[in-house]
Amino acid sequence: MKTTTGDFRKTARQAIDDKRLQAALESATEHFRAGRQGAFAEFPNIEILRDHLKQARAATLANLGTHLEAFERNAVANGSTVHWAEDSGAAANIVLDIARRRGASSVVKSKSMITEEIHLNQHLEHNGLEVTETDLGEWIVQLAEEAPSHIIAPAIHKTRGEVAKLMSDEGGFQVDPQDITAMTRHARMRLRQSFLSASIGISGANLIVAETGSVVLVTNEGNGRMVTSLPDIHIAVVGIEKVAPDWKIAAAWLSLLARSATGQPLSIYTNIISGPARSDDPDGPREVHIILLDNGRARLTGGKYAEVLECLRCGACLNVCPVYREAGGHAYGSPYSGPIGAVVSPLLFGLDEYPGLPQASTLCGACLDVCPVRIDLPRMLLELRADSVKQGLVPRHERWVERAAGRILQSDFLTTAAATLVRIAQRTFGIRDRLSLLGRVLPALSQGSFSKWWREVQKP
Amino acid sequence: MNQSKVQILSRLSSMNPISPVLAPWVSRRDFPDRKAQFKQALEKAKGECRLVADLAEATEVVAQLLAAAGAREVVVQQNDLLDSIDWHGLVPGITLHQAGNTVDDWRKYCADADAGISSAVALLAETGSLVLYSGAGNGRLTTLLPPLHIALVPESHLMVDLFELVDKLPTPLPANIVIVSGPSKTADIEQTMVVGVHGPLRLVVIVIEGH
Numbered sequence: 001m002k003t004t005t006g007d008f009r010k011t012a013r014q015a016i017d018d019k020r021l022q023a024a025l026e027s028a029t030e031h032f033r034a035g036r037q038g039a040f041a042e043f044p045n046i047e048i049l050r051d052h053l054k055q056a057r058a059a060t061l062a063n064l065g066t067h068l069e070a071f072e073r074n075a076v077a078n079g080s081t082v083h084w085a086e087d088s089g090a091a092a093n094i095v096l097d098i099a100r101r102r103g104a105s106s107v108v109k110s111k112s113m114i115t116e117e118i119h120l121n122q123h124l125e126h127n128g129l130e131v132t133e134t135d136l137g138e139w140i141v142q143l144a145e146e147a148p149s150h151i152i153a154p155a156i157h158k159t160r161g162e163v164a165k166l167m168s169d170e171g172g173f174q175v176d177p178q179d180i181t182a183m184t185r186h187a188r189m190r191l192r193q194s195f196l197s198a199s200i201g202i203s204g205a206n207l208i209v210a211e212t213g214s215v216v217l218v219t220n221e222g223n224g225r226m227v228t229s230l231p232d233i234h235i236a237v238v239g240i241e242k243v244a245p246d247w248k249i250a251a252a253w254l255s256l257l258a259r260s261a262t263g264q265p266l267s268i269y270t271n272i273i274s275g276p277a278r279s280d281d282p283d284g285p286r287e288v289h290i291i292l293l294d295n296g297r298a299r300l301t302g303g304k305y306a307e308v309l310e311c312l313r314c315g316a317c318l319n320v321c322p323v324y325r326e327a328g329g330h331a332y333g334s335p336y337s338g339p340i341g342a343v344v345s346p347l348l349f350g351l352d353e354y355p356g357l358p359q360a361s362t363l364c365g366a367c368l369d370v371c372p373v374r375i376d377l378p379r380m381l382l383e384l385r386a387d388s389v390k391q392g393l394v395p396r397h398e399r400w401v402e403r404a405a406g407r408i409l410q411s412d413f414l415t416t417a418a419a420t421l422v423r424i425a426q427r428t429f430g431i432r433d434r435l436s437l438l439g440r441v442l443p444a445l446s447q448g449s450f451s452k453w454w455r456e457v458q459k460p
Numbered sequence: 461m462n463q464s465k466v467q468i469l470s471r472l473s474s475m476n477p478i479s480p481v482l483a484p485w486v487s488r489r490d491f492p493d494r495k496a497q498f499k500q501a502l503e504k505a506k507g508e509c510r511l512v513a514d515l516a517e518a519t520e521v522v523a524q525l526l527a528a529a530g531a532r533e534v535v536v537q538q539n540d541l542l543d544s545i546d547w548h549g550l551v552p553g554i555t556l557h558q559a560g561n562t563v564d565d566w567r568k569y570c571a572d573a574d575a576g577i578s579s580a581v582a583l584l585a586e587t588g589s590l591v592l593y594s595g596a597g598n599g600r601l602t603t604l605l606p607p608l609h610i611a612l613v614p615e616s617h618l619m620v621d622l623f624e625l626v627d628k629l630p631t632p633l634p635a636n637i638v639i640v641s642g643p644s645k646t647a648d649i650e651q652t653m654v655v656g657v658h659g660p661l662r663l664v665v666i667v668i669e670g671h
Contacts, residue, residue: 028651044489052485059482065472072465078632084465136657137648153648160650184646184654191658196571212633222604222644222659229600229636230567240468247626248484254622265501265587266622269659270639278635282559282566282599294468302473 002349003333005356012327012360021157025328028156029319035263036316036370043259053256054373056249057310061301067210067243068292074213078275080288088118091293095120095202095235096127098289102233104129104199108191110219110227111135112204113151113313114237114293116335117348120202132194134223136187143170149329151315151338152261157328191223201227201285205238206313207253208290211246214274215290218258218267225271234273234285240292241309253312256372260314296348305380308343310373317367317377323360332357339367339377346384355393358384412451419449487623494585494618495667501588505642506655507663509588518612518666519545522577525664526551529608531574533557538597541579541612558597570601575608576660582628583613583667586621587641590665594636603640609660614671 015021040046060067072082085091099107107129109115121131121142133142137154141147143166148154155163164177167186176182203224205215215236217224228234244250258264277284300306318324318338329337334345334354342357351358358381367377388394408414422445426435435442491497499509512518522545526534533555536542547556557573560566570576578598582591590611594600603609619625622639644659655661 024650031647031651049485052482055482062473065469065474068469078635084462084468086464086467090464134658135648136646140648153651155648156651158649160652163649180649180652181654183649184657188657192571195658196567212629214633220644221646221657223657225600225604225638226658229604247629248623251622251626252485264505264641266589266639266641268505268640268642268644270589270641272633272637272639273635274633274637275635278595280596281594281635282597283563283570283601284594284635292468294471298468298471306473 001355002353003331003345003356005359007333008327008331008356008360011331011333012323015328015331016326020159021328022326024156025325028150028153029325032152032262032315032319036260036319037263039259039263039265042265043255046256046259049252049256050372050374053249053252054310056244056252057373058307060243060245060249061241061306061309064240064243064298064301067245068240070245071208071210071213071243072292074210075275075290076213078213078288080213080275080290083289083291085291085293085295087295088293091118091237091291091295092120092123094289094291095237096124096129098233098235099124099129099200102199104233106130106132106194106198107200107202108132108134108194108198108227108231109138109201110203110217110224111138111154112202112237113335114204114239115202116148117295118237118293120237132191132198134191134194134221134227135219136184136221139187139191140166143167147330147335149337150318151313151336152318157330195223195226195230198231200233200235201229201231202235202237203227205236205242205290206257207242207244207250208238209244209247209250209272212274214272215288216250216254217271217273218254218269219271220264220268222269225269228271228273229284232285233287233289234276235289235291236273237291237293239297240294241297241311257312257314260312260316260370260372300347304383305343305347307375308340308347308380310375311340311344312372313340314372316370316372320366320370322362322364322366327360332360339381340375343377343380343384351384351387351391352393355388358388416449416451419445423447485623487621489586489621489623491585491620494620495615495669498583498585498588498618498667501586502642502663502665503588505588506645507588507642507665510664510666512666512668513670515541515544515612515668515671518668519550521666522610522612523550525608525610526554526575529574531608533569533573534575534577535570535573535599535602535606536577537579537599537602539579541614542577566599567601570599570605573606575610576602576604576606577610577612578603580611580613580617580665582625583618583665584621584625584639585618589639589641590663591625592638592640593630593634595634600636600638603638604659607656607661609640609643609663611663611665613665613667615667615669616671618667
C-alpha cells in the first residue's frame with residue numbers, strides 16, 4: 001500500500017511545518033496562477049475554446065482505437081517504429097531491449113512523468129545504463145535522489161544553497177550558493193557534455209498527432225530538442241490517451257496547454273517530430289521509437305471515470321488546490337500529485353494502493369474551475385470515496401461513525417438532542433470558539449440553535 | 461498483429477462510430493498591426509526583434525550583432541535568402557560553416573560556434589514565434605547549440621497564429637519542426653527566471669519589411 005490517509009497526513013504535516021517549503025510552494029503556485037489568469041484574459045473566446053477542446057478530447061477517447069491505429073500507420077510511414085506496451089514492466093523492457101540491441105550505455109532524458117510512472121530510470125540503471133535527467137529541475141532532484149514534487153516545477157522544494165551543494169558535489173568544484181545564474185550556466189555546460197555523448201535520448205510526449213504520426217514535445221529549456229536531435233536513437237514513451245486525431249485539434253490543445261500551465265502563450269520550444277532524420281537532413285536521430293503505453297488507461301474508457309483521460313497534464317489544478325498548496329507533492333506518494341493525481345493514481349495503480357488520496361480534498365471545486373478541459377475532478381473524488389466504502393477500504397471505526405452520524409442527522413429529534421448535549425458539554429468545559437472532535441478542529445456550536453430561532457421568527 | 465496491440469485495443473470500450481462530427485475551431489484572431497504584435501510578443505519572452513527595410517540593412521544588422529558578440533565561428537543554414545548574402549565579406553576573420561563533411565564534423569561546428577544563423581518558414585504574430593523546418597541545408601543544431609541565434613525572415617512569412625500555420629502544413633511533414641518562441645529559459649531554482657539554459661541564450665529575429 002503506497003499512500004493511506006495516515007501516510008498523507010504525516011508527510012503533509014512535515015510539509016506544513018516547513019516554513020521555507022510553504023513559502024516556495026506559495027510563490028511558485030501564485031506565479032503560475034497569475035500567469036494563467038493573464039494569459040486567459042488576453043485570449044478572446046477562451047471559454048469557448050475550452051468547451052471545444054473538451055468535446056474534442058471526449059470524442060477522441062470514445063474512438064480511441066481508431067485514432068491509435070491511424071497514428072501507428074502514419075508514424076510507421078514516416079520511418080518511426082511503434083511499440084505497444086500493456087504495462088510498466090513491458091514498456092521499461094522495450095526501452096532496455098532497444099538499448100541492449102544497439103549496445104548503448106548512456107541515456108539522456110527530458111522531463112517525462114510517464115517515465116516516472118514506469119520506474120524507467122531505476123530499471124535502466126539496475127541494468128548498467130547511465131541515465132541523466134536534463135530538465136534542470138529533474139536533474140536537481142535526480143542528484144538529490146528524490147522524487148519530483150510538482151508536475152511543472154519538480155524542484156520547488158529545493159533552496160539555492162541546496163542546489164549549489166548538489167552541483168558542487170557532482171562536478172567536483174565550488175558553485176556559488178547565491179548565484180542562480182551561475183548555477184544555471186554550470187548546468188548548461190555540464191549537461192551539454194551528456195547531450196553530446198549519449199547514445200539514446202528518451203522523452204515523453206505532450207501529445208501525439210494521428211494525422212501525421214507525429215510526437216509533440218514542449219519545453220522552455222531546450223532539453224527536449226537536445227534529447228530528440230543529438231543522440232542517434234530517440235525513444236518517446238506516451239500514454240495511449242494523449243492522442244489528437246488531427247492538427248486542428250492539436251492546435252487547440254497547444255493553445256490551451258502552456259497558457260494553463262505557466263501563462264505563456266506557447267512554451268519556448270514546441271518540437272514536432274515526424275520520424276527519424278531524412279536522407280538529406282544534416283542532423284537528427286537515425287531511429288525514432290514510440291512506445292504506446294496502456295498501464296490501466298484502456299479499461300477506463302467508456303466508464304464513469306473516462307473523463308480523467310482527457311487531462312493535458314498542465315498542472316493548473318495543482319496550483320489552485322488548497323490541499324496541494326499546503327501539503328506539497330511528496331505527500332501523494334505518486335508521480336501524479338495534486339487533484340489530478342488524487343484521481344488518476346488510484347484509477348491507474350489501484351484504489352487499495354492509494355486509499356488516502358480521494359480523501360485528500362476539500363471538494364472546493366477550484367480544480368474543475370481551472371481545468372482547461374473542465375474535467376470534473378470533484379465528482380470523481382466523490383465516486384472514489386464511495387468506491388472506497390464499497391471495497392471495504394475505509395477503516396471500520398470511520399464507517400461506524402459515519403453511519404451513526406447519518407442516523408442522527410436524518411432525525412430531527414436526535415439531531416436536536418445531540419446538539420443540546422454538545423452545548424451542555426461546551427458550557428461545562430468552557431469551550432467558546434473551537435471544538436476538537438475525532439482529529440478535526442471545528443467551530444464550536446453557537447449558543448442558540450437555528451431551528452429554535454426559526455420557530456421564534458415565525459411567530460406573528 | 462502484435463499481441464500487446466491486440467490486447468490493448470480489445471480493452472478499449474467500443475463506441476458507436478456514428479458520433480456527431482465536431483466542427484473544427486476557426487480562429488478569428490487577427491491584429492491591426494501583425495508586425496507590432498509579433499515584436500511585442502517576442503520581446504515579452506525576452507527575445508529581440510529588429511525591423512529592417514531590406515536585405516542590405518538586414519546584413520548590416522547581422523554584421524553588427526556578430527561583431528558585438530565577438531563571434532569567431534558561425535554556422536549558417538542554406539536557402540535562397542541566406543545564400544544571397546556574402547558571408548565571408550561580412551565580418552573579417554570569421555570562420556563560417558554551412559555543412560560538414562561528416563555528421564560528426566557538422567555537430568562539432570555547431571557545438572563550437574558562437575552564433576547560428578537561419579531563416580524561418582513562418583513567423584506567428586500572436587505568440588511571437590519562429591517556425592523552423594528541418595531539411596537539406598537546414599540543420600537542427602544550427603539554431604540549437606550556439607549561444608546566439610539570429611534569424612532573417614521576410615515579412616511575407618508572417619502569419620497570425622498557430623491555427624493558420626496548421627492549415628498550411630506541407631505533406632509530408634519534415635522530420636522535425638520547431639516553433640521557437642524566445643530564448644531558452646528556466647525558473648526551476650527558487651522560481652527565479654534565468655534566460656539561457658540548454659538552447660540559445662539570445663534570439664534575434666530580423667524581419668525584412670516589404671520582402
